Amino acid sequence: MKVTVIGAGNVGATCADVLAYREIANEVVLLDIKEGIAEGKALDIWQKAPITLYDTRTIGVTNDYNRTANSDVVVITSGMPRKPGMSRDDLIEVNAKIVNSVTENVIKHSPNAILIVVSNPLDVMTYAAHVTSKFPRTRVIGMAGILDTARYRAFLADALNCSPKDIQALLMGGHGDTMVPLPRYTTVAGIPVTELLDKETIDAIVQRTIHGGGELVKLMGTSAWYAPGAAAAQMVEAIARDQRRIFPCCVKLEGEYGIDNCYLGVPVILGKNGVEKIIEVSLNEEEKKLLEVSRQKVSEVMAAYDRIVGVKQ
Numbered sequence: 001m002k003v004t005v006i007g008a009g010n011v012g013a014t015c016a017d018v019l020a021y022r023e024i025a026n027e028v029v030l031l032d033i034k035e036g037i038a039e040g041k042a043l044d045i046w047q048k049a050p051i052t053l054y055d056t057r058t059i060g061v062t063n064d065y066n067r068t069a070n071s072d073v074v075v076i077t078s079g080m081p082r083k084p085g086m087s088r089d090d091l092i093e094v095n096a097k098i099v100n101s102v103t104e105n106v107i108k109h110s111p112n113a114i115l116i117v118v119s120n121p122l123d124v125m126t127y128a129a130h131v132t133s134k135f136p137r138t139r140v141i142g143m144a145g146i147l148d149t150a151r152y153r154a155f156l157a158d159a160l161n162c163s164p165k166d167i168q169a170l171l172m173g174g175h176g177d178t179m180v181p182l183p184r185y186t187t188v189a190g191i192p193v194t195e196l197l198d199k200e201t202i203d204a205i206v207q208r209t210i211h212g213g214g215e216l217v218k219l220m221g222t223s224a225w226y227a228p229g230a231a232a233a234q235m236v237e238a239i240a241r242d243q244r245r246i247f248p249c250c251v252k253l254e255g256e257y258g259i260d261n262c263y264l265g266v267p268v269i270l271g272k273n274g275v276e277k278i279i280e281v282s283l284n285e286e287e288k289k290l291l292e293v294s295r296q297k298v299s300e301v302m303a304a305y306d307r308i309v310g311v312k313q
């Protein structure tokens with residue numbers, strides 16, 4: 001299994017490190033546009049191998065797509081992160097150009113790859129990579145839901161003073177202020193979370209989850225990387241090992257949930273072909289309304305992307 005990670009910044013380097021030390025791929029190519037940075041980080045990860053014991057080769061390159069040839073999976077993290085006071089959507093103009101040019105280069109060298117998009121605004125950058133690559137929708141997948149549910153599960157573990165390992169949760173919609181955590185589909189060792197926490201506590205955790213990315217941007221002056229990098233690596237693992245794990249991922253909807261032509265987070269089975277299946281769970285009226293608000297928001301940003309790159313509507 002060969003995996004390329006585009007962007008050797010905070011998220012990309014973390015993802016490459018997880019892919020290496022967990023031996024998810026035999027070869028990880030890290031590519032960045034900044035001279036030397038990918039080479040340096042790949043070498044540093046390789047020099048950790050004798051200490052933490054793995055044999056995944058990590059190779060860094062400066063914009064040399066030949067070295068990425070025939071990758072099975074390509075993770076796209078290239079792009080600007082936001083700063084305090086910005087929304088993810090504020091990144092659209094600069095990141096659309098980066099994601100489009102990167103995708104064009106990636107597909108020339110790896111026409112059969114599965115693309116995992118991480119750059120923000122996530123749902124619309126997944127759209128950008130999909131229209132640019134013209135790959136089937138099953139092979140262009142956005143990473144956000146694993147991260148957002150991880151935040152939700154971590155906050156629940158704090159409130160319950162229990163292990164996050166025992167918390168299972170579902171969250172849908174766009175990766176922004178309209179995401180839809182679903183307490184009705186959240187369990188703790190099989191027990192509905194609503195049996196263990198009162199509504200006020202759950203509501204507060206849902207709100208903290210929705211603004212979880214912003215909380216970290218405010219603390220650090222840039223956005224998060226440990227959990228995002230690990231989340232992208234977990235998607236690669238499900239594909240590389242054909243695990244058929246069920247994760248919320250961003251994918252183009254073509255009628256599922258009554259939604260057409262919009263890129264949103266929904267539960268999917270991830271396996272060797274990418275999205276093996278989109279799972280449709282039943283939503284109550286309130287949940288449907290929240291998902292519709294999310295759809296509208298993402299569709300607006302998709303339209304902004306179309307205007308920026310001159311796509312005919």
Ligand SMILES: NC(=O)C1=CN([C@@H]2O[C@H](COP(=O)(O)OP(=O)(O)OC[C@H]3O[C@@H](n4cnc5c(N)ncnc54)[C@H](O)[C@@H]3O)[C@@H](O)[C@H]2O)C=CC1
Pocket residue numbers: 006007008009010011012031032033034037077078079080081082091095098101102117118119120122143144147175222223224225228
């Ligand atoms: N989907 C999600 O849940 C998350 C998304 N993100 C997004 O991921 C992106 C990366 O975040 P960080 O790693 O923190 O940023 P960073 O600034 O640390 O790294 C970005 C890297 O991309 C590189 N880059 C820029 N243009 C490039 C090009 N044309 N080709 C190759 N490399 C290029 C830069 O040189 C830089 O090293 C941001 O857009 C951020 O908003 C971050 C966290 C979570």
Ligand SMILES: O=C([O-])CC(=O)C(=O)O
Pocket residue numbers: 081082088120147175212213214216217223224228
């Ligand atoms: O908040 C950001 O800008 C980065 C991101 O998507 C996240 O950490 O959820």
